[in-house]
Amino acid sequence: MVEILKIEGLNKSFGDLTVLDGIDLSVNKGETIVVIGASGSGKSTMLRCVNFMEIPSGGRITLNGSAIGTASNGSVTYSEKELTGLRARVGMVFQHFNLFPHMTVKQNVMEGPKTVLKCSAVECSRRADKYLEKVGLGWKADSFPSQLSGGQQQRVAIARALAMEPEIMLFDEATSALDPELVGEVLLTMKELADEGMTMLIVTHELGFAYTVADRVLFLANGKILEQGDPESVLINPQQDATKNFLRGHGSFRLPEPNLD
Amino acid sequence: MGYEWDFGVVLRDFDLLLWGLVNTLKVTGLSLLFGVPLGLFLALWRLYGGRLIRVPVGVLIEFLRTTPPIAQLFWFFFAMPILLGIEIDPFQASVLTFSLQSSAFFAEVFRGGIVSIDNGQWEAAKAIGMDRNASLRRIILPQAVKRMVPAFLERAIELMKTTTLVGTISYADLLYEANNIAQSTYRSLEVFSLAAGMYFVVIFACSMGVRRLERHLGRTGETTTG
Structure with missing residues (x-):
């Protein structure tokens, strides 16, 4: 197992508003991680901190063994040049x-x-x-x-x-702006990438996709990882009430299996 | 009102008008040549400079935009020799004044163009590892400039018309020559009609050219959806 990305104690606040509150995550090479959660839970911000589209307020990010930024007196400073170099190694889809x-x-x-x-x-x-x-x-x-x-x-x-x-790909709600009939082709492309062993961190509302493709699912609430595990345990047998409520909301209206033959 | 038009006497001096037009184009052309790049730098300084750059540049731009061009022209023509001991002739004073004056307007055109570009374009450039300079050069400015073409044309036409002020410091532009001819021939109506016609032809031709350019640019894709 080669660890590609390590996030330790990641915090992010905008003014008084705390969006990320102590995120720890380790991502191995070839792993596909899907991040779910209500809007405002911090999932997009977490993704955007990984390639420093947002500068973290605290914590440390390590890519392929090298910690990003220079730590001194308990805070980390980043040079623009280092961040530009880092972003070239991390792919992002908006x-x-x-x-x-x-x-x-x-x-x-x-x-x-x-x-x-x-x-x-x-x-x-x-x-x-x-x-x-x-x-x-x-x-x-x-x-x-x-x-x-x-x-x-x-x-x-x-x-x-x-x-x-890139060494890792980030997908920030890559299908949310698409007409429903166009979502499938993008998800299929993403699945192919996952199958080929690309390391991916995906924020999405497509739970079916998460279930099929993810090696691990993270459920974020209030800037914390509330629950994580394989798709079966998080999406089918959730333990936390917040996760259950989230999934209940998503499953309010559901088709039985359509007959497409 | 039986005014008898007589262009004959005026047309004898047509070569003077043509030289005047050449001088007008020289001042306009050089002012554009210096004013547009300077305008770009002013815009970038105003947008992205530190406070120590941003504020004075903003003041300079506003000052140049809000003071009468004729006052600026007199100032450079008369003040430069007195204050700085630099002798400048009417041509140099004209180019200096209108380069600076138009750069302030072009700065605002550039700034408007740059801020009109969707933030997603900056983000996409950033995400593939471009720094700010590369993003500006490769992604933002090419799109902004395309949008700015009509405003540029408007400013350039305005500039050419404003250069008629150079006659006041005895630079022999088209209007200055027209004035001279009018005084020696007493055919003001004819000579100013002719001069106006010459301004019209040049400006109209330029604006047609720019319109064609715009149509050409418009054929490449404009915006992405979403």
Whole structure:
């Protein structure tokens, strides 16, 4: 077991509001972790602290054995340069895709390798082709983002993150902005990545996906990990009342198995 | 009202008007050349500079925007030699004044363009490891500039019209020449009609060109959904 990511005592407050309250988490290479919880529980903030889109108020984050930041007198300071370097090693996919509208699909995917990693033109192109192929959109390479469906845009955003060949991938509600019929293609792409051994930390409301794909499910409430374990124990046999209530809310209206033959 | 138009006497001096137009374009062109990049820097300093930079730059921009251009022109023309001992000719004073004056307006155009870009674009750039400079250069400015084209054109036209003030310090621009010809030929109506027509042709042609450019830019994708 190789530990890729270690989070210790992570705190985050915005002014008086405490959003994360002592998160500890260890993620092994190849593990898929799904984070669930009500809105406001801190799950997105936790994800955003991992690649320092938000700067933690306290605690320590260690990626592949190297602790991020310089600790002195009980607080940790971060240099912009270190954080920029760290973000290049961590992939992130956003709820709203955030593709670069002035670039073609292929240019979007090449941008990181080209501008940040300073790869050669040949290498940039090779990576773009490879990862666009992986998300099934090689044929859209020369389109502009505005010409794609939401699901396709999100798959391009995944390819853009993969092109950096990151050590871990973060998904922040990657399907929440999509029309229901487009959710499946993005989740399938994510599942393929998980099956190939990518280390992933996923915030989602798709409990069925969590059940199928996660190695471990975390339930967050009030900035704390309230319950965690394999999907069966957290999603099917929850122990905490808060987890039960959350799942009850999600299961209020449910289809019996539709007959799709 | 039987006014008899007579362009003949005016057209004899048409070459003077053309030279005046060339001078107008020289001042306008150079002021754009210096004013646009300076405007970009002012905008970036105002947006991202530390307090010690942000505040004075803001004051400078507001000052340049709110004082009459003719006062600025006189100030640079007359004050520079007195205060700094630097002799400048009317041409230099004109370019200096209008570069600075237009940079303040361009700074506001740039700033408006930059802040209009969705924060998600910054985040996406940041998430693939770009620093602020790279994000600005590769992601934010290319999109912002595209949106700013109409405002740029508006400012450039405004600038060209404002340069008519340079005649007051005896720089021989189009309007200055027109004035001279009017005084020597007593054909004010003809000569100013002609001068106005020349301004119109140049500005209208530029604005058509920019409109075509805009259509061309508009063909590449605009916004992502969501």
